[in-house]
Amino acid sequence: MTKGVAGIGKTVLTQKFTLDWAEGKAHQNLHFTFPFTFRELNVLKEEKFSLVELVHHFFPETKQAGICSFEDFQVLFIFDGLDECRLPLDFHKTRILKDPRKSTSVADLLTNLIRGNLLPSARLWITTRPAAANQIPAECVDMVTEVRGFNDPQKEEYFRKRFRDEEQASRIISHIQRSRSLHIMCHIPVFCWITATVLEDLLKSREGGELPKSLTEMYIHFLVVQAKVRKVKYDRGAEADPHWSPETRKMMESLGKLAFEQLQKGNLIFYESDLTECGVFTQVFREERGLYQDKVFCFIHLSVQEFLAALHVHLTFITSKLNLMEEEQSQISQPEQRSPVQLYQSAVEKALQSPNGHLDLFLRFLLGLSLQTNQSLLRGLLTQTGSSSQTNQKTVQFIKEKISEDLPAEKSINLFHCLNELNDGSLVEEIQQVLRSGCLSTEKLSPAQWSALVFILLSSEEDLKEFDLQKYSGSEEALLSCITAPEHTFLSDCRLKNCSLSEISCKVLVSALKKNLSNLTELDLTLNFLQDSGVLHLCGFLESPDCRLQTLRSDSMFQLCSDQHDDKVVLTHSEQKCPDSDLHLRLCSLSKTSCAALVSPLKSNPSHLTYLDLRDNDLQSSDVQQLQDLVESPNSKLQTLRSVEGWSQSSCFQMFGPKVSLRAKMQSFL
Structure with a gap:
């Protein structure tokens, strides 16, 4: 699958x-x-x-x-x-x-x-x-x-291939990198195509003009481009002609209605009979035809359907004051129920209630369409304007109140994206000021501030190379907020010192690292008190064939599970480098059970290990038979094995010495 x-x-x-x-x-x-x-x-x-x-x-x-x-x-x-x-x-x-x-x-x-x-x-x-x-x-x-789509270098490569002019390509890439909401979406190839289509048209029509910064603005321009294409291609009009006519407005109303109704039902595929009123927008729909089958259609990307659905809700409200986000529409509603504020608040509530987040992007678009600046871009399609700046302020305040509640990380992150669409960065600026003051580590952050911090880390203009949780009042709550966010950036260095991490947070941490571990090279877990299963979770992480971890540090007391032992393990400094790696397991009181748990991942990736330190443990030769398999592996690069208490030189030689190839590999055996 x-x-x-x-x-x-x-x-x-x-x-x-x-x-x-x-x-x-x-x-x-x-x-x-x-x-x-x-x-x-x-x-x-x-x-x-x-x-x-x-x-x-x-x-x-x-x-x-x-x-x-x-x-x-x-x-x-x-x-x-x-x-x-x-x-x-x-x-x-x-x-x-x-x-x-x-x-x-x-x-x-x-x-x-x-x-x-x-x-x-x-x-x-x-x-x-x-x-x-x-x-x-x-x-x-x-x-x-x-399939994860484009990484950052591939995003840049796409636009450099699409725009051959080097200066133009550099301007576009720089613009996208500054707008993190656009940059994040560009991991989706289809969104790169939408963005390139819009920017190509804008750069032709208005040299030196300002480029779209938000998702809503980008998709409005995309819709306008498609209206132009239809006008020229099907109506044989000129590019300078108005692209919105009574006919195209009616078509857009039908298209938006289809998008909204089918989005609510979870339908992404339409048949030719569904499109009788929608006309032709060649690059909005994609036609698929099976062998000897009826034609079926879908929007070129789900985000296009979500945008058109939001446009339909917006158009319906400003023309008839009908709030499509309410479950039931009373025939005679109170004036306050017909206010734009009520529309946006009910949309926020409905998106938060969605178990699979299927209305998250729809909500961003709907709120973005409330801005007068975005409505002006649709002049000709919109015959009336919608909300005022006062309405927008009330909506912003409502969203901030929701952020202050105990929301799942992905929900709060989406609400910050919504604030971006509304051009409000006050909550982010608030936490940035605290960060600049250097006082964050001594303050207890509110849920809203934690959400703002996570959003800042995720939407930073540069990839987050190092994350030190101690700088942010290191706590398990903060860790879980950061690592469970769906858009977290790849880390190359993660420090989680003295954070009172539990077994649960260790499990969540390892799960997140397994999904996004390609760039992580150093993980510092010193001064935490993980339970036995927490250590086993970490062993499972090291066991992954894609693991590129070079340094794993922990001085904490690990209690490994055992029916017969009460083992205390101190992992003082372990490194699993590629290709060179050191693993230090000193003063660990390792038993046979402990050794089995920790050697298992080394067997899975034996070629990474060159140095193994087992000094100051009470292991006997019979307790560490697992190491023989590790050393005898044809892929093993082990060069140094430091002394093991209780092992005589003769017993060590008996285990490893008879094989000349092994003696040649082992540069030192102390």
Whole structure:
């Protein structure tokens, strides 16, 4: 299973894989690769096929070749877009089917194929957005990968390739880096394309003018560009002609209504009948056509649907005073219920109640559309203006009150992005002043200030190279706020000294590091009192093949779990470098149990370890047989093993000495 957010490149990845196979460049162990999309399978919801018939239906070449059995072939089935599946996949009640030539519903067919009941020799590759991944039982998934999109150098590379003029490209890159909300979104390739489309048009039409700084402003310009394209391409108008006409306004109203209603239902795919009133905006929709199937459409990116949905809510309110964010609309409402403040407050409440955050970006756009400056960009589409500056101030105050509540990290972070869309940075400035004063470490921060601090760390103009929690009144609460935020930056140095970290925070920390560990080289956990399971979590982190940690420090008392021992472990200075690494385990009172727990990750990554210090422990030769496997590994680079109390020189030589290759590798054995 491959996971990733909308527009991140999952489909392109499967297409590249298939193309490389078809051209004979890679994956030649496969006899057949059959790529499907759930969009085209949805159309067959009411029909029945056998597995062979389904393949013949989509890939008639196999039928023409007389292939009616796939048991003797290496076959890969690709199912792209599980999040778009409208088939009732029931892994509990579906009857077992093992005959590839027996017809059944497409849903039952897929369920049995994924279960491994049908054609168990086949390989399956499913792509999905993260929220839909749990539709497939965990026992049916052997491996999970994640597409994360562009890293910072790749973002820059994209714009330099798109804009060949070096000066122009540098200006655009610099602008995006200064606007962190844009820079964060640019990890999504489709958003890079939207941004480039807008900036290319603006640089042509107004040299030296100010470029969009917020998401709302960027998407308004994108909509205007599409209106221009439609005017010229389909209405045969001139570029200088007004791009909003009564006809296009009506089309936008229909398009926005479709976007909003389907967003509420969680629908991302539309059929041709859904678009009868929406007209054609060539680069807003993407058409997908399955073999012999009806046309299906989707917005080029979920964020476009979210923007148009927000525009629909805004247009509806200013034209009819109808608040679409209220659950029930009373026929006769009070004036205060028809105020813009009520609209925005109800939208904030609804977004906070969303369990999967599906209204987060929608909320940013809706609040951004409340600004007069953004409304002026839509002059011609908007015939009336909406809220006043007083309304915006009330909305800002309401959001600040919500931030001061005990919200999950991702919710509070999104509310700060909302404040950005409203051009309010007062809460961030407040905490920045405290940071500049140097008094932060002596003050107890409020929840709102903690949220502001996390937002500052995440949206800093430069990547956060070092995070020292002690500077911020080091506490477990602060750690959990920082490391569970969805947009946290990669760290190369993380210091969590004397933070009273518990087993729970250690587990959360390790989970976060496993997701984003590629740049972390130093982790300092000194003066914490982690329980036995906390240490085991850290061992699991070291065990990861992607771990690039060079230095792990801890002087704390670790209690490792054991039924027979009460082991106290002091990890005074351990390093797992690549390629050179030192591991110091002095004064640890290590027992056989402790040694097993700590040596396990070293066995997984033996090539990184060159120096192992086990002095001042009470280990006997018989207690550390695990080390023999470590040293004898053909990948081992161990050069120095410092003395182990209770080991005689003869017992050490007996364990490691007879092998000349091992003696050659061991430069010193003290």
